[in-house]
Amino acid sequence: MKGLLNIVNRLKPAFSKGGKFGWLHSTFDAFETFLFVPGTVTAKGAHVRDCVDLKRVMSVMVLALMPALAFGIWNVGDQHSIAFGLNMTFWHKVWFGFLKVLPLIIVSYVVGLGIEFISAQIRGHEVNEGYLVTGMIIPLIMPVDVPLWILAIAVAFAVIIGKEIFGGTGMNIWNPALLARAFVFFAYPSKISGDTIWIEGLSAADKSQLVDGFSGATPLAQLANGAGANELMTTTSEPLSFMQMFIGNIPGAIGETSTIAILIGAVILIWTGVASWKIMLSCVAGAVAIGLIVPDNIPVWYHLVMGGFAFGAIFMATDPVTSAQTECGKWIYGFLIGAMTIVIRVFNPGYPEGMMLAILLMNTFAPLIDYFVINSNIKKRAKRVAA
Amino acid sequence: MDKKIFTTPIFTANPVTVLVLGICSALAVTAKMQPACIMALSVTIVTGCSSFLVSLIRNTIPNRIRIIIQLVVVALFVILVDQILKAYVYEISKQLSVYVGLIITNCILMGRIEAFALGNKPIPSFIDGIANGMGYGIILIAIAFVRELLGFGTLFGHQIIPLSWYASNGGFYENNGLFSMAPMALILVGIVVWIQRSIQKNLQEK
Numbered sequence: 001m002k003g004l005l006n007i008v009n010r011l012k013p014a015f016s017k018g019g020k021f022g023w024l025h026s027t028f029d030a031f032e033t034f035l036f037v038p039g040t041v042t043a044k045g046a047h048v049r050d051c052v053d054l055k056r057v058m059s060v061m062v063l064a065l066m067p068a069l070a071f072g073i074w075n076v077g078d079q080h081s082i083a084f085g086l087n088m089t090f091w092h093k094v095w096f097g098f099l100k101v102l103p104l105i106i107v108s109y110v111v112g113l114g115i116e117f118i119s120a121q122i123r124g125h126e127v128n129e130g131y132l133v134t135g136m137i138i139p140l141i142m143p144v145d146v147p148l149w150i151l152a153i154a155v156a157f158a159v160i161i162g163k164e165i166f167g168g169t170g171m172n173i174w175n176p177a178l179l180a181r182a183f184v185f186f187a188y189p190s191k192i193s194g195d196t197i198w199i200e201g202l203s204a205a206d207k208s209q210l211v212d213g214f215s216g217a218t219p220l221a222q223l224a225n226g227a228g229a230n231e232l233m234t235t236t237s238e239p240l241s242f243m244q245m246f247i248g249n250i251p252g253a254i255g256e257t258s259t260i261a262i263l264i265g266a267v268i269l270i271w272t273g274v275a276s277w278k279i280m281l282s283c284v285a286g287a288v289a290i291g292l293i294v295p296d297n298i299p300v301w302y303h304l305v306m307g308g309f310a311f312g313a314i315f316m317a318t319d320p321v322t323s324a325q326t327e328c329g330k331w332i333y334g335f336l337i338g339a340m341t342i343v344i345r346v347f348n349p350g351y352p353e354g355m356m357l358a359i360l361l362m363n364t365f366a367p368l369i370d371y372f373v374i375n376s377n378i379k380k381r382a383k384r385v386a387a
Numbered sequence: 388m389d390k391k392i393f394t395t396p397i398f399t400a401n402p403v404t405v406l407v408l409g410i411c412s413a414l415a416v417t418a419k420m421q422p423a424c425i426m427a428l429s430v431t432i433v434t435g436c437s438s439f440l441v442s443l444i445r446n447t448i449p450n451r452i453r454i455i456i457q458l459v460v461v462a463l464f465v466i467l468v469d470q471i472l473k474a475y476v477y478e479i480s481k482q483l484s485v486y487v488g489l490i491i492t493n494c495i496l497m498g499r500i501e502a503f504a505l506g507n508k509p510i511p512s513f514i515d516g517i518a519n520g521m522g523y524g525i526i527l528i529a530i531a532f533v534r535e536l537l538g539f540g541t542l543f544g545h546q547i548i549p550l551s552w553y554a555s556n557g558g559f560y561e562n563n564g565l566f567s568m569a570p571m572a573l574i575l576v577g578i579v580v581w582i583q584r585s586i587q588k589n590l591q592e593k
Binding site: 147149150153161165183186187188189190191 | 564565566574
């Protein structure tokens with residue numbers, strides 16, 4: 001660590017304003033602050049500076065995503081070996097999944113950070129660290145078979161249209177990672193929906209290579225086709241239990257399948273105070289409340305472990321930039337996300353997964369919710385003064 | 388005659404990107420090049436002719452009923468264009484559906500008649516109308532070019548992106564479905580506005 005600090009300090013003058021590489025100062029600054037908390041102090045005015053700044057918050061988020069990523073990597077290998085009837089060992093599965101997931105992560109970071117660095121250079125700003133988390137979330141919500149060039153375009157679209165034109169990190173209206181997914185969903189629907197894309201190698205495979213009775217349909221797709229709780233099947237046509245969906249050994253986007261791994265991440269987020277537990281809780285409450293009302297084939301708690309519900313509620317709805325800011329607003333915002341998800345899932349067979357559209361829709365309404373919460377508070381207080 | 392009457396509406400005061408008029412049809416008819424070109428031509432003819440006619444009779448129009456008279460003039464030319472399209476290019480006229488009839492509600496027409504033709508001589512009014520129609524048309528065609536190329540892989544119905552690139556023929560490529568939908572047209576209009584404002588700094592709000 002000491003040696004690294006010395007290198008950074010030695011390079012610093014060349015990259016400062018007026019130095020040899022002065023025009024690259026925002027790039028240098030990004031790397032420096034990523035490695036160390038800088039020793040700069042505020043020159044004037046009253047400021048509270050906490051050592052847990054935006055970059056450390058982002059690091060905690062990335063850490064919280066690790067269980068879901070690790071499980072996802074293993075699951076990619078496991079689903080592949082089940083589908084093709086291979087007899088792979090644990091480490092073989094992990095290595096297989098790692099080789100499939102790593103290119104997605106690399107493409108996501110290279111394209112996204114490249115655009116971030118370029119736009120920071122153009123503006124002469126510091127490089128924002130917001131993409132560290134987005135870049136990790138995007139591969140986790142994609143199917144493993146998504147072509148890399150489509151991923152690259154989606155990332156570029158999300159970062160430029162979703163974030164940079166609004167002014168960069170903290171200014172965006174919609175969650176950039178979900179925007180990338182929505183882009184693929186509407187632009188290349190065959191790459192992100194259907195029964196063949198959730199398991200590695202399936203879309204290119206010839207049917208005779210697969211094990212007998214194989215079906216690549218995810219539990220959500222089966223639900224959209226009208227299956228009930230006891231009719232849900234694993235990929236090898238055996239009955240699928242609640243527990244198996246909870247653990248996450250099912251086909252799906254890379255990071256979304258395992259509710260238990262996501263819950264470990266949730267514990268980290270709540271314990272460090274990085275994400276709002278109110279949004280997570282009200283998401284679940286909204287889903288349960290609506291799930292009990294609408295006619296549905298499966299018990300409502302099944303919805304909580306299927307598809308991207310858990311991942312969306314824990315990691316994406318709680319995005320501090322795009323969610324509601326007021327405490328009361330958070331309850332309303334989360335509740336409506338959960339409710340909307342179930343409504344889309346149950347009433348619209350065209351979109352088996354409702355979480356993405358529900359969160360994007362509520363992102364749009366979050367400022368409006370805050371507006372009404374603040375205004376009602378003002379009115380309440382004004383009444384108290386008048387009385 | 389002042390050359391600016393002709394050049395200003397095409398770039399510096401473009402009706403779509405600067406005045407933000409005629410957005411609705413710019414989103415609706417730009418999925419493919421052919422309807423976009425026909426639409427651009429129709430609007431250019433209607434704006435030119437109706438500006439000319441209104442300007443001719445401008446001194447005899449009673450001020451209190453001028454809007455309804457402008458509407459009658461515009462409606463006359465819109466119906467003429469609609470009938471000609473139906474007679475000679477029926478297929479495209481069907482693709483354009485209501486949008487030819489809706490030229491009458493296009494804000495560019497009323498805007499130019501109110502702002503220019505009512506206070507100027509017929510020939511400059513005609514040029515102003517034609518130039519505004521062309522300014523609208525250029526944006527329409529530019530957006531249709533991108534949308535048809537990326538959304539369908541074709542231009543004027545001819546395959547541009549090699550068929551061997553497509554995934555169904557063993558390649559990697561796939562058409563981008565988002566470009567064939569209206570939301571992408573809005574984003575593209577936004578990008579054109581962005582480009583124009585970064586060139587023309589005086590348009591940027593402080």
